[in-house]
Amino acid sequence: MQRRKFIEQSLFGGAALLGTPELKNVEYARAFNMKFSPEFGIFKAASGDSLADQIRWGYDQGFRAWENTGLKSRPVSEQETISKTVQQLGMEFGQFVGTMTFEHVTFAGKDASAREAVLNDIRQSVEIAKRMNTKFVHNVLGMSDKKLPYDFQMANAIELLKRIAEIYEPHGIIMVMESMNHKTDHPGMFLHTIPQAYALAKAAGSPSIKVLFDFYHVQIEEGNLLKTLDYAYDEIAYYQLADNPGRTEPTTGEINYVNVLQHLYNKGYRGFMGLEHRTKKPGREGALAALEAYRAIDPKPL
Structure with missing residues (x-):
């Protein structure tokens, strides 16, 4: 029996007997329209601690993508487990x-050793990307140099x-480079606004820098989210979300x-939407x- 069909039948049968709020999970077996990409830990209280179990649980709820900011620090064996699970599903x-x-x-x-260390990280990330069968690497641009005028810093970057x-x-x-508040x-x-990130991407002039x-x-x-998004749209390759305040x-x-997401979906975006946040409530209830x-914010098909 297919995994999704088993989940749906189990939920229908159990809910008829128990009459619990878990019945709502029946609809969650359908895939999301937006390619929501959870991070480990968000749903752990409902799915269990195992990395593979978190991904499988996510699939059963309708997620069709995953991401992991701290992947590089994991042992190769864990990276392989994550990649294998994702691809099997x-x-x-x-x-x-x-x-x-x-x-x-x-x-x-302009410090040569610091810049070479970045390039070494970049070279290592190529092999990890291949292992994970992904083409997206998120690189953080570090701190601003208070000793240098802004335009010099931009030129260096x-x-x-x-x-x-x-x-x-x-x-x-x-x-992909992220502006951080x-x-x-x-x-x-150093990188803290979308106009700045947009200028850097335009100046780099490469399909590999977004x-x-x-x-x-x-x-x-x-x-000014929607106008900012619209202006920079041609250089944006990835999105993440959390609510404010509280992340x-x-x-x-x-x-x-x-x-916001319906606007983005209507523009034709079908790429990743990373989930990078805490939960408002603790434990299983929060997950x-x-x-x-x-489900409430998933955009409607056109």
């Missing part, structure tokens, strides 16, 4: 982080992005994700509430 794996620092100047500065493009292009890999979470980061649009960060730093699941804060939130 016919799912897709999205982004992982190739290089990241929240303390040091990397892209914005553009130069390094072009060198990264030379590494990624032959493999069809796309680096200064006001709440990451003061001092923008990651994180609704949570953009809402805090800039607002919890959609419907818990101020962002109208029903309108199932987050799951229900994704």
Whole structure:
């Protein structure tokens, strides 16, 4: 019996006897229209601790993609388990982080050793991307260099992005760079607005250098979500979400994700939508509430 059919039949049969709220999970067996891509931990209280079990549970609820920001730090055996599970289920794996620092100047500065360390991370990320059967690597641009004028920092970053493009292009890999807000979470980061990320992508001039649009960060730093998204759309290759305040699941804060995601879907976007957040409530109740939130905001087909 197919896995989905088994889940549906089990739920229908059990709910008829028990009359519990779990009956709502029947509809969750249908695939989402948006390619929501959970991170490990969000639904763990409902799915169990095992990495493979979290992915399988996600599939049963309608998710068809997965991502893991901290994948690079996992042993190769765990990476292989994740990749195998995702591919066996016919799912897709999205982004992982190739290089990241929240303390040091990397892209914005001129220090040769720091820049070479970034390039070493980039080379390593190629092999991980192949292992995961993904083309998306999320690279963090580090801290701003307070000793340098902004335009010099931009020039330094553009130069390094072009060198990264030379590494990624032959493999069809796309680096995505995320603007991170200064006001709440990451003061001092070099890349903190979408216009800045857009300018960097345009200057790099490569299909392997694109923008990651994180609704949570953009809402805090800039607002004006739909117009900002529309202007930068041609350079955006990946999206992530969380609500604000609190960085919890959609419907818990101020962002109208029903309108935002329908707008994006109507534009023709069918790529990854990474789920990068906490849950508002603890435990299983919080995990199932987050799951229900994704059904509530899933865009309607055209």
